[in-house]
Amino acid sequence: MNQKDVLYLNQRTYEGSDYCVLYFKSNEALLDRIANNSWIKWHPEMKAYTTPIKHNTIGLLQDVFEDIAHVSTKYYQAEIKGYTEKTVIGDKIYFKGILEPKNKVGGIMLVPYKKNNERLIIIKYKYNKRANQVLVKNKYARWNAIVKDFTLLPKLSILYHFIDSVSEDLKIRLHNELKITDHRIIQKLYEQEYVKDRFFKSVPLAFLKFMQLKGYSENTINTYYYFVLRFINCYKHNSIDEINSFDSEVINKYHELMQGEKAYSFATINQSVNAIKLYYRGYVKRELEVNEVIRPKVGKQLPKVWSKEEIGQILQSTENSKHKALLSLLYGSGLRIGEVLNLKLNDIDSKRMRIRVLAGKGNKDRYSILGSSILDTLRDYYKEYKPTNYLFEGQFGGKYSATSAGKVLKKAIEQSGVQKRGGLHSLRHSFATHLLESGTDIRYIQELLGHSSSKTTDIYTYVSNRYLEMIKSPLDDLIIKKDVKLASEQQTKEI
Structure with missing residues (x-):
């Protein structure tokens, strides 16, 4: 016998009126029953189904759901913790129903494959039994003994139906070289995270x-x-x-x-x-x-900036040559993460010691500086990894992902012992701040960063120590005067 779902009731007051709020995990049977009882209405402000409180409200709800759910009044008078799209009842999380995330058994990446005249889409994933079972049962995925992976025929109709058939169980990502322009497929990918009930x-x-x-x-x-x-x-x-x-x-x-x-x-x-x-x-x-x-x-939020010493600690804690090259380039040239990941091998000009940034933010091209130490780091990385197209390539070829880059930095910070937290963009902020502190004209910094307006670059004047160190606190004068007075009194006593 299947255990009944639990429907929790909670008393809430909204704009002077008392409501009985219904909290439950998304369930078609419950939603159908609610649809057949028009006195239970969706309350957009409370993001839940509600009904006005009357003397017989609880009894009516228990009668309506008796055969499909247990109606609990355990938290009827409780202050239930609510945040974003979730409500915490006891030690369990109940969703209010805006966009309810799905629980999935695994994730896959769809990677384009071309060899001679054969074209396929390879399904790459970290093996786990449940994800494997989904693919084994799927009628669109076929095991390919040559590539030793499940594959798909590169047809839009097959790709659409495959995504539709597995998105309940698997989180799907596209390799950055698999370009999809079909709007229906893009929509499927954008909405795959969420439960689609009858009202979605x-x-x-x-x-x-x-x-x-x-x-x-x-x-x-x-x-x-x-x-x-x-x-x-x-x-x-x-x-x-x-x-x-x-x-x-x-x-x-x-x-x-x-x-x-x-x-x-x-x-x-x-x-x-x-x-x-x-x-x-x-x-x-x-x-x-x-x-x-x-x-x-x-x-106005000031950018998070590390000191030069902290940057040194973070880079020194990174032993992997690829990871060190990536973080060094982000800090040493002040590029955005997207710009670094778009770099190709011929964008590095070692003769002129410049980095060419094509189609940066705002679709603008520019050059940034290439330090000699960065060049040495890049050469060590190239000898070991030998990228073929993009400067930094992913596990399955193509561009390295921003998510992976973020994990690299997070691990480096943890290993370095640096207490101050920050993200990939903090390396760019640190680059700009340290240039300003070393006396570089802010107009040149603006050009290197690719800012359209000098107002954007001016934010670094608020975090730079260059001018702050030259300013003396007025409290110091009071302390000095106090010390002089004490010294004078001591001399008088001695005389």
Whole structure:
């Protein structure tokens, strides 16, 4: 006999009215039962199903769900911890239902393969029994004895159906050399993380096409797609047409709730505002006035910077020649991680001691400096790894991934004993700050960093010690005067 699901009830007050809130793991049977009882309604502000509290509310709910779930009042009066899209009840996490992540058994990477006239897509993955079983049972994946991996025929229809058939169990990533332009496949990949219940709504494909035609970067498209997906699924029982007719007041309320959850930074909420504004302007063809959409104020955040000594410790703790070359280049030339990963072998000009950066941020080309110590490190790395196209290549060829680079830095920091934490971009921040402290003109730093505006580069004047060290605290004068007075009194006593 299968154990019944548990449906927890909790009393909440919202804008002066009392509600009974229902918390449960996503379940089609429960959702069907709710759909057949119109007095149980989705509450977008509380992100849960609710019903107004009456004298017989609990009894009615117990009757409605008696055969499919145990209705628990254990936490009815409790203050339940809630954050982002989750609610903690006791020691278990119950989702409120905006975007519920799936539990998957493993991950795979789809890698293009070409040898002679044969073209395939190889399915690469770290072996585990459950992931292997998924692939063995899949009718689109075939074991290839020559490459000793599961493979797919390189057809869009097969790729689409394969992703659709395994995304419930496997997290799918594309190798950076496998270029997919089919919008349906891209949509599948963007939405594969989330449970799709009967009320799940996909972002209209036309919005995805609009962003691609406008030339937005892959990262921006992915980010904006997520924020619009979250927005439209917050309103479970509204159709896309109804959501498209929302005004600024609804959007403001939505972002106020995000802000109230205190799980998102102001910068993140600003990204959501930008994404939703673009959705209405680009897809719905409705221009929302900027002054009607309330934006949270983003405070000035100073960049995280390591000292030269700390940088030295981090680099010295990295024994792997590839990892050392990667981190050395990020710090020594001040490049963004995406720019480093896009570098090809012929972008390193050892004669002129320059690094050519093609299509950097804003699609601009520029040069940066190549230090002699970096060149030596790169040569040691090249002799050992022998990359063929990109300067830094991944396990299966093609560009090295930013995720792997982040793990390299994290491990190096832990091994170095440096207490100050930071990310890959902190190496670039440190490069700029140390140049400024050594007397380099800020205009040259702006050129090396590829900043369009000097205002962006000016932030480093706030973290540089160059001028701070020249300024004496007024407290020092008070201490000096106090010491002089004490010395004078001592002399008087001696006389």
